[in-house]
Amino acid sequence: MADSNVLKAQKYLNSMFGGHSAWVKLEEDGYTGTAVMQGIIRAFQIQNGISDATGTVGPLTISKMKSLPEIVKMNPSDPVSVNVCLIQCALFCKGYNAGGITGIFYTTGVSAVSEMQKDAGLPVTGKIDWKVWAGLLSMNWFKTVSGGNSITRLIQQQLNSEWSHIIGVGPCDGIVSRQTALSLVGALQAAEGVTTELITNLNSVNFGNATTAAFPAKLKSGQNSSYYIPFNKLVQYGLYFNGYNPGRFDGIYDDATASEVEDFQKFYGLTGIGLVTAGEVNVSTMKSLLTSKGDTGRKARACDCATVLNKQQALDLKNAGFTHVGRYLTGSVGTAHTPKYLTLTEIGYIKEAGLSVFPIYQDGGYYLEYFQRPSQGTVDAQTAVLAAERIGIPENSTIYFAVDFDCYEYQINLFIIPYFRRINLFFNSSENHRKYRVGIYAPRYVCTKISQLGLAKTSFVADMSTGFSCNLGFPIPSNWAFDQFYEYTFPSSPNFPIDKDAFSGRDEGASSFDAVPEKTKEELEEENRKALLEIARNQYIYDVLDPLGYMDKALELGISYNKEILLDTYTTGNSIVTITAEFSTEMKRISDKDYNIGISIDNSGSLTTGCQNQIIQASSDIDLGKLGNGADFSKVLSSIALSVKSGNISLGLEYVSPKQAKFSIRVSSEDLLPEDPDVEAGITVEIGFTITLNNDNDDRFDEAEFAEAALKVVAGVAVVAIICLVASTGVGALLEFLAGGGFLLLA
Template identity: 65%
Template structure:
């Protein structure tokens, strides 16, 4: 939303500093955000001789803020100051009413500064000091934003009040951001006296040896002396950030705080490992409260490694107290491409050592582009199932698929969720004969979000990467099974090898006995791989059809079976009922003598062929004069489906017209999904919509008119059924559209006929 005062600030800054070589022109659009705030910082640097002017706050800029004289309320007749103009611009861009950009710090400005100081938890002096500069010349927001938490705001204000000399003036927006999460470690170091100077870059913080050594011996119930209050506050903050509400943030370590500490310790499996006492916070518990990896010296019952274990190595793991080991189903490591996947010989070594296993799939996943490949989820799912079957992974085992990079929140929805939807589609199909389950290996929030969508059964958390954006400030997922927190570079064995220590919650027991399987010869493996390739292509085709049509979640829940009518949706309203089913078949009907038939193809230019586009436009043209909402979306939807499947046919037909019911079928098919292979690999996906009218009402379908106007009927059906499904996430309005809108169009339904 555009703000006139922000526009004034942008215009002033461009006019005042536009001639300077370091100035970058601001778009005068009235929108606050990163660009305009960086502009104000750059203007401050230019005005105060900090060259080069970068638009980011570093040590020189902070030093200049501290060296400037404080600005108190001015007299209206005083000489205007450019620095005051910059403060006024910043106030406008932070949502405060500064009065104007006058250069005179007077009544409106003083009131705005006091409001900002109050929002930020600073003393309400109305004086512009270095902390005001630091707060206003930042990307921080000091009012609770949409989705913000009022208790987090309280914590943020208290952090600024108590520790801004060391951690600076942080946001008070109610969001547990990277900065807010890191500020707890900075505040702890300030309380310990480890750090006394202002920390310009909070990303440099870590809970290292000095912080560990300076921590009080133990914090516990009813120990609330003045020297312990600061530490107790940080315990309460850390509890809340991890999902445990102590009910107070005043540093009083009471019964509720102790109980929440105990609950936190138990959920994170910190008890019974020799380092913590229930309900008490020693340095080990504090590390888990403030960092994702916690105390790396704590014991672990599980580990994972990329080494193919020999007999001595497997026994060494068992003798070191580990009961579970995570091992890979496929893949290689290092520049030498050393195999990391389980072998039949290793299986015997693991079983003889008495270890249990949890399988991991990772042939990539170290970078974002891996997840951008359209069919990657389908490929990985089938590859993992096949590898698990070949090595004898027993029925019902969870396989953990890796997201092993610093993934940002917006990338989860765009790339990671679609990847796991494709995996689930395969795992919920008849191809998954041993009923393997989908697990996820990823940072905390990635695990949480993917699992909340029902796409992963259990989580293997990559907590060792404490700086990952989706670890910082997020609690461990509810379904965590394993928690990777430390690497031992040289584990004692013959030969030595690296392992990762993993906490274990017990949610995944793993397995200690592999199924007996026979090793396949080269010909058998070749044939099996070809069959897998066909199944991958068919799974991807189903995804490419169901996703743009809006039925992907339905088919994922129902599961894929061939040549069987699969229920997807049942909707009831006073007008009647709608049943949506699908039949997926490996045989393709080449008969295109339907009401509508679209020949799908992609040209050399990467776009739909002209023939394909013309056939799609023809359907839309039949609906130009209709009054059904969503007609304008038909063409776009059909083009999306066509482009998604790349080749084949899309057909529509109306059938089984009865007075109280009618059926419409949309079929998408392709006769050859693998043109590069000398094998037949076809598929058809038919979506059938059966509409049944309420017999107690007067509306009836007119069979004669339906068949006479078949084209308009089918086109209308496509619009109403498919478009309403997309736009309204359901079919609730379909019946109303058919019983109210359609009669006026084609006489398809007649009252009392």
């Protein structure tokens, strides 16, 4: 909701600073947020002579805030202060009643600053010092927001109260943000004396060698002198942010705190490897409390690698104490495209060494765009299952699908969740012959969210990326099986890179494999070619059906060729409409009576002008009445063309009789694998719309009208069928359209 005081602030700022070359005009809409706060910061920088008015707070701006004299309660007759006006604007935008934008810091303003100081955990003085400036001229919020909780807010207030001279004035909104998570490490460095100056960029903090060396030998129950209290508090904060509540946040290390520490150590796999003493916090435990990767020097039972292991490498891993190794089902690495996938020969070495395997699928997933193609989850699921079957991965094994980038909440909701829903649809279908299970490799929060939705059985956690927003401040997922925390070069013959992974025991991996026949190189190449062709055909089918809303139905029914399958049935008073699909492993001949559109994509990934023009021509000059206009046609056809990216779309009339007519849309390609000159593979996906009129009345199709109709008009009828059914405008509307065009005679 727009706020009149925020609107006043926006108008004041535009009026006061609009003539300055560095000013960026604010939208005067009364809404607080990033833009208006950047405006206040930029105004402060202009007003106080900071040459680089960026709208962001850096060392120069903080230094200027510190150099300004404190502003205390003024008299009404005092000269107006522009800096006071800026404070009043900021107070309004943070939800505090500043009284007005008067430039006089008086009673209401003092009360507002006092309220802000209390909310932020700062000393309540009612005076404007550098911490008030830093807090108000930031993106931080000091009141509990939706989703925030009181204990997190208490921790945030205590951090500000005790460490804001080092870590700055952080938010007190009840949310464990990136800034809050990083503040714990900054506060630890301050408690150790490693850091004595204000940290102007918390992204620079690191639990490195100096922080490690300065940490006390151990923190434990009953060790509560003034020296230990600050460290104990950080232990309690870290416990809470990792899902363990010690019940107190005062720095008193009691038995309850020790019990929570012990539970944390057990769950995070820190016990049993000579690393920690149960219930006591050494530097290794502290690293796991405050960072996602923890102590990278700790032992690990599991690892993963992209190297195809030879006999010596497998034996060396076992002799080094590893029991489980993660290996890829497909793909290659590097510019030389070195294969990274698990082989039958390698499986023999792994079994001989006494190792178990947990399979990983990752042929992409390093960037958001990979997940934006609706069919990607289905294609990946099929590819992974086929690859796992070919090398004998046993029944009920978990395959880990990768989300290997730092994504945000909205991206998880829009793309990652649908991706895993598609994977699960395939895994729950008859195509998953060996009942493989879905796992996820991703940052902590992504794993947690996907698993809580029931879309992953266990998690392989990408904890090496400590800076990922989905790792910072989030507990490890409750179903974690493997926790990746350190990459190094493993000494062997030859040496090779591995990632160390903590092991929870929730997934024992595969130690025995199904028998599969040995194949020659030529047989393997032929098998790979067949698999690629099958996947390419299925992907083409999915890409046609998804824009029409029938992809899930095809998954449910399974894909078979040269056989008509029923997708849907609609009934109205006088007719029944059935929607069918038929798939062919060749490109069917396009009839002279069909309206054909050649699909072509330009270098930017958009439809070429020629393709767009054909779609426009197919949908122009067709009067849909209340159904819409040509733009509706174009939208459906364009979505199909963009989805499949190559081939042809043909629209036409299959047949017509007095009581039945069938219209079709065919999407086809004659070369599914253009990169392989040895493979000639076509495909046709035909969607049929059959309208059957009721025999009990005299309604009938006018066969003569159809025979005489222009090609484009008949094509238009086919597209109208798509519009009516896909857009849920109804069968009745379709019949009305046919009657209006003279194709349907009504009794």
